[in-house]
Amino acid sequence: LTSERYGVQRLPFSHVSDSDLTFFEHLIPGRVITDPDELRPFNVDWLQSVRGCSKMLLRPRTAAEVSEILRYCNKRKLAVNPQGGNTGLVGGSVPVFDEIIISTALMNQVISFNSVSGILVCQAGCILENLNQYLEELDFIMPLDLGAKGSCHIGGNVATNAGGLRLLRYGSLRGTVLGLEVVLADGSILNCLASLRKDNTGYDLKQLFIGSEGTLGIITAVSILCPRKPKSVNLVFLGSPFYILIETSGSNSAHDEEKLNNFLEHVMASGLVTDGTVATEDKKIKMLWSLRERITEALTHDGCVYKYDLSLPVERLYDLVIDTRARLGKTAKNVVGYGHLGDGNLHLNITAESYSHSLLNAIEPFVYEWTAQYNGSISAEHGLGFKKKHYIQYSKPQEAVLLMQQVKAMLDPKGILNPYKTLPASS
Numbered sequence: 001l002t003s004e005r006y007g008v009q010r011l012p013f014s015h016v017s018d019s020d021l022t023f024f025e026h027l028i029p030g031r032v033i034t035d036p037d038e039l040r041p042f043n044v045d046w047l048q049s050v051r052g053c054s055k056m057l058l059r060p061r062t063a064a065e066v067s068e069i070l071r072y073c074n075k076r077k078l079a080v081n082p083q084g085g086n087t088g089l090v091g092g093s094v095p096v097f098d099e100i101i102i103s104t105a106l107m108n109q110v111i112s113f114n115s116v117s118g119i120l121v122c123q124a125g126c127i128l129e130n131l132n133q134y135l136e137e138l139d140f141i142m143p144l145d146l147g148a149k150g151s152c153h154i155g156g157n158v159a160t161n162a163g164g165l166r167l168l169r170y171g172s173l174r175g176t177v178l179g180l181e182v183v184l185a186d187g188s189i190l191n192c193l194a195s196l197r198k199d200n201t202g203y204d205l206k207q208l209f210i211g212s213e214g215t216l217g218i219i220t221a222v223s224i225l226c227p228r229k230p231k232s233v234n235l236v237f238l239g240s241p242f243y244i245l246i247e248t249s250g251s252n253s254a255h256d257e258e259k260l261n262n263f264l265e266h267v268m269a270s271g272l273v274t275d276g277t278v279a280t281e282d283k284k285i286k287m288l289w290s291l292r293e294r295i296t297e298a299l300t301h302d303g304c305v306y307k308y309d310l311s312l313p314v315e316r317l318y319d320l321v322i323d324t325r326a327r328l329g330k331t332a333k334n335v336v337g338y339g340h341l342g343d344g345n346l347h348l349n350i351t352a353e354s355y356s357h358s359l360l361n362a363i364e365p366f367v368y369e370w371t372a373q374y375n376g377s378i379s380a381e382h383g384l385g386f387k388k389k390h391y392i393q394y395s396k397p398q399e400a401v402l403l404m405q406q407v408k409a410m411l412d413p414k415g416i417l418n419p420y421k422t423l424p425a426s427s
């Protein structure tokens with residue numbers, strides 16, 4: 001174990017000792033992983049771009065167990081890394097050094113579902129796709145969907161405030177999440193698992209943990225408002241200089257089709273759209289969506305990927321792609337721009353045969369400065385994690401960063417929760 005990685009110095013946390021191992025094995029017997037081969041996939045991120053060297057993975061089943069773990073780690077000053085499905089794209093989900101990985105994989109129980117209100121309460125480790133399947137049988141769906149649905153956990157989604165493919169229709173998790181249960185750094189359990197649509201009693205503490213990327217507490221359960229499963233779904237895939245997917249969902253297929261046809265007639269007549277296809281059956285809808293959902297995976301086959309996730313004024317969205325192409329010329333293999341047009345969210349991906357420091361210097365801070373110039377965000381939906389924390393000032397004033405650091409210091413005075421992530425170190 002080296003004391004420095006990626007130019008970051010290991011903070012003076014304790015090292016896991018034999019007596020720590022004994023404690024954890026007693027607390028959660030058979031659910032403490034120390035075998036290096038078993039640990040390997042949990043130490044590396046989905047993109048295989050950052051790697052930690054944790055020597056211990058814990059798999060609690062209940063909030064009470066998470067509480068005991070954190071109480072102990074806080075006392076012992078052992079750093080921890082909360083982990084869900086490990087699909088995060090900013091290096092937040094894996095340790096930097098030897099932080100203990102606390103996985104939510106075994107916290108995968110649905111607690112309740114109310115088919116009148118559509119409110120689902122479940123443990124944080126439920127896989128998004130499983131929840132959606134569970135709800136579909138009851139004529140409901142999850143209010144969010146993303147390409148990583150088969151692996152990501154609802155707790156990870158909340159911790160990153162994931163956006164995804166349904167945000168335009170159903171809004172962000174800041175609206176659909178009604179309550180959270182969170183274990184704080186000192187082990188206390190914060191039960192804000194309300195299932196109320198309206199609740200103005202004091203500060204809305206759950207919002208602090210939505211998008212906090214495992215730095216303020218470990219989310220152990222989520223209460224979330226789920227929409228009805230739409231009776232009629234249409235998906236159109238349209239092409240001119242760009243390709244766009246538009247999904248409509250409603251309750252009356254004849255009415256929806258009529259509206260859609262009027263729209264298509266209009267865009268074809270105006271010359272805006274030159275080609276396209278409409279899908280109404282499930283199989284074709286899934287096939288077309290998978291073209292969009294698998295772009296991230298496709299890009300990993302194009303070499304080294306420099307990934308940016310930006311919020312921009314929608315009318316400026318593609319200008320950055322054009323400007324970046326012009327700036328990089330042949331030094332990049334591909335400069336790809338796609339994303340969530342309706343949300344003003346551009347995913348700018350630049351590929352090259354191999355990693356090059358000079359290419360990185362040509363991209364950064366250019367991309368961040370370009371974004372700041374239009375008051376955009378340098379992290380629209382993926383978070384800051386390990387990779388983007390030093391660029392927060394492009395999107396947030398100094399006073400806001402300072403206040404965030406103060407909140408972090410208050411909730412986690414020893415800094416054991418996901419250190420080296422999200423916020424730059426306080427000066």
Ligand code: FAD
Pocket residue numbers: 046081082083084085086087088089092093094104124145146147148151152153154155156157158159160161162163164165213214215217218219220293296297381382385418
């Ligand atoms: P992890 O990757 O395990 O963790 C992510 C962060 O959350 C880490 O900082 C971790 O410490 C923290 N964390 C995890 N669980 C908890 C918990 N219970 N309590 C506290 N902290 C926790 N994102 C989008 O916003 N929109 C998309 O459309 C989208 N598409 C994607 C498509 C693909 C193919 C991939 C690989 C990723 C995509 N993502 C997208 C990235 C997105 O952030 C994650 O997929 C997802 O939200 C993370 O969930 P996870 O369970 O994998 O969390």
Ligand code: 2HG
Pocket residue numbers: 147164292293295296307308339347348349
């Ligand atoms: C998506 O919208 C994800 O597909 C991933 O947010 C984006 O890989 C990316 O750049």
Ligand code: ZN
Pocket residue numbers: 163164339340347381
């Ligand atoms: Zn996205």
